[in-house]
Amino acid sequence: EAQVTQNPRYLITVTGKKLTVTCSQNMNHEYMSWYRQDPGLGLRQIYYSMNVEVTDKGDVPEGYKVSRKEKRNFPLILESPSPNQTSLYFCASSSWDSSEQYFGPGTRLTVT
Amino acid sequence: GENVEQHPSTLSVQEGDSAVIKCTYSDSASNYFPWYKQELGKRPQLIIDIRSNVGEKKDQRIAVTLNKTAKHFSLHITETQPEDSAVYFCAASIGEYGNKLVFGAGTILRVKS
Numbered sequence: 527e528a529q530v531t532q533n534p535r536y537l538i539t540v541t542g543k544k545l546t547v548t549c550s551q552n553m554n555h556e557y558m559s560w561y562r563q564d565p566g567l568g569l570r571q572i573y574y575s576m577n578v579e580v581t582d583k584g585d586v587p588e589g590y591k592v593s594r595k596e597k598r599n600f601p602l603i604l605e606s607p608s609p610n611q612t613s614l615y616f617c618a619s620s621s622w623d624s625s626e627q628y629f630g631p632g633t634r635l636t637v638t
Numbered sequence: 639g640e641n642v643e644q645h646p647s648t649l650s651v652q653e654g655d656s657a658v659i660k661c662t663y664s665d666s667a668s669n670y671f672p673w674y675k676q677e678l679g680k681r682p683q684l685i686i687d688i689r690s691n692v693g694e695k696k697d698q699r700i701a702v703t704l705n706k707t708a709k710h711f712s713l714h715i716t717e718t719q720p721e722d723s724a725v726y727f728c729a730a731s732i733g734e735y736g737n738k739l740v741f742g743a744g745t746i747l748r749v750k751s
Binding site: 557559561566567568569570571574576584585616620622625626627629630631632 | 639644647670672680681682683684687727729731736737738739740741742743744
């Protein structure tokens with residue numbers, strides 16, 4: 527089954543404790559992206575990747591890192607999480623010949 | 639950069655009525671305009687999209703119209719049903735390959751039965 531998966535689905539952590547949210551897709555998509563969703567603000571892009579080893583900042587990249595060592599994986603790293611990073615995070619992927627983005631199930635992160 | 643504005647932020651309609659959600663964008667180079675539906679606790683899912691060489695597209699009860707000159711596009715849902723209740727997001731593509739999307743803030747649609 528074609529899908530985008532994220533782990534963990536829920537995470538409660540404390541300020542400053544490094545964490546990684548994994549994202550994997552099995553559709554051989556070149557493009558992958560991370561979004562955060564906050565009430566009234568829609569989906570804002572954090573980082574995106576056009577292909578392996580090619581990443582770039584989105585609209586709200588501060589406090590986040592990403593890597594794209596393999597085509598299927600695009601982890602999101604919070605080196606020192608802060609309470610303002612409490613949010614719902616979505617990973618998405620798409621192929622070059624179709625702009626349709628497929629979203630993962632979401633990760634709800636709470637930083638206390 | 640691209641800015642996408644979406645209105646209204648909330649919309650309540652009676653079952654069977656039509657619903658219209660409107661979006662405007664700023665980058666005249668945008669050429670792909672998808673609409674996503676997000677049910678409570680679920681991921682956004684594409685319901686319909688349109689490219690800049692087309693003015694209107696329909697899929698059963700859902701239609702999207704695009705006015706490139708005015709830089710706005712709209713989602714039309716006819717004969718609304720309770721299962722249409724969700725958050726709807728519009729988006730506009732930017733960049734050379736059109737994969738990068740800028741989303742509107744979303745519209746909460748409530749269909750009252």
